[in-house]
Amino acid sequence: MNQKKVVRKNILNLETINWGETPKEYLILKWGENLYPPSENVVNAISKAARKINIYPDPLKKELTDELSKYTGLDKKNILVTNGADKAFRLIAETFIEKEDNAITFVPSYPVFDSAVEIMDGNLVFIELDKNFKIDLQKVIAQINSKTKLIYLCNPNNPTSNFIINKNQLIKILDQEIIVVLDEAYYEFSRITYSDLVNKFPNLIILRSFSKGFGLAGLRVGYILANAGLIEYMKKIEDNIEIFNVPTTSLAGATEALRDIDYIESNINKIESTKLSFYNLFNQEGIAYIESKTSFLFFNIKDTCLSSKEFVQGMKDKRILLKDCSIYKNLNDYWVYMAVPPQKDTEFVIKSIKTLLYSKESGLK
Ligand SMILES: Cc1ncc(COP(=O)(O)O)c(C=O)c1O
Structure with a gap:
């Protein structure tokens, strides 16, 4: 059989991605997670739930939705639990994108939205962020x-x-007759949300x-x-084809984490203080950086005479995995992405960066 003839054109056209290995003995800082382990309460809730994995998970995700309602201050009708935020991109594309609809996205930005639109036959319209990585509202309109x-x-x-948009700009875009997908995956770090607009604008997700x-x-x-209304449409898809999408153990762990918010807060505070140690290092070494509102750092090593590719390879040789951002559209060859390491590893990472910058092989300083 000629497989190419039967596979949808959109899938044939999707980029084949090699994500590379993530060996356990390496410090993996390329995905941007919060690297502190879960609390004992969360681990216990997951273990307890594991005893019930012979039965399907709660399709209504009631307990978690109740906790989320308290956490967000929104009604349960306004909340839809998904299998990671990444799954939400597919739900959104499946709900709204008809063949050749346009979807606006920015470069550089998180690319999973783009792939979800492409799979559904939509057209992507790319708009470059400005030199400070903000949107240009006039260009958008x-x-x-x-x-x-x-x-x-x-x-x-x-x-x-960084923040790419402020509330006034968001409202101006919401005033247009289009669906606005606002990704607040880093809300616990940024502490700014526009969720109060959800019930004022029927087109905000x-x-x-x-x-x-x-x-x-x-x-x-x-x-x-x-x-x-929008939640109901997206939920229809889940209810028809993936009713048991979030595992019992995941529902239990997430619910418990919301009840154990002080633990989360204390880890976030640690991450914020570690960021300051890296800003100090960057200032000392002439490395430009953006003040992070997230769990990761984004810095530019142009003035060190290394490219991001060389820098990331040099750190990999020291068993630390970072992301070379030259893979993104609209970024030059010097931007690096690094999750904020846990406190126990911070000194090792700082030392490794210093050694790399001062090493004879790189011919620097
Ligand atoms: C901006 C943004 N949105 C969504 C996600 C995906 O989140 P999840 O792990 O919940 O799928 C990520 C993960 O890196 C992200 O950075």
Whole structure:
């Protein structure tokens, strides 16, 4: 059989990605998780739930939705729990994108939205962020027309770690007749949310994740906040084809994490203080950086005479995995992405960066 003939064109056209190995003995700082382990309470809740994995998980995700309602201050009708925030991108694309609808996205930004739109036959309209990695509102409004269905705003943005939009700008975009997808995956770090707009604008969809602030990336839990009407449409898809999508253990762990918020807060405070140690290092070494509103750092090593590719390889040789951001559209060859390491590893990472910068092989300083 000629497999190419039967596979959908969109899938044939999707990029084949090699994510590379992530050996356990390496310090993995390329995905941007919160690297502190879960609390004992969360681990216990997961173990307890593990005893019930012979039965399907709760399709209504009631306990978690109740806790999320308290946490967000929104009604349960405004909340849809998903299998990680990444799954929300597919739900959104499946709900809204018809063949050749336009979806606006920014570069550089989190690319999973783009892939979800492509799979559904939508057209991507790329708009470059400005030199400070912010949106240019006039450019955005100029790109919106009758074919525009969605716009994706990642705030704070991955990989740049900053806010790309403010509330007034968001409202101006919401005033257009398009669905606005606002990604707040890093809300626990940024502490700024526009969730109060969900019931004022029927076209706003907010995404959140348990992978970042809550440190539960392995559980794969996220959620959508939106007007009840939009939630119902997206929920229809889940109810028809993936009713048991979030595992029992994941539901239990995420629910407990919301009840154990002080533990999360204390880890976030540690991450914030570690960021300061890295800003000090960057200032000393002439490394430019963006003040991060997320769980990761985004810095530019141009003045060290190393490219991001060389820097990331040099750190890999020291068993630390970072992300070379030259893979992103609209970024030069010098940007590096690094999760904030836990306190126990911070000194090792700082030393490794210093050794790399001062090493004879790099011919520097
Ligand atoms: C901006 C952004 N949105 C969504 C996600 C995906 O989150 P999840 O792990 O919940 O699928 C990530 C993960 O890196 C992210 O950075």
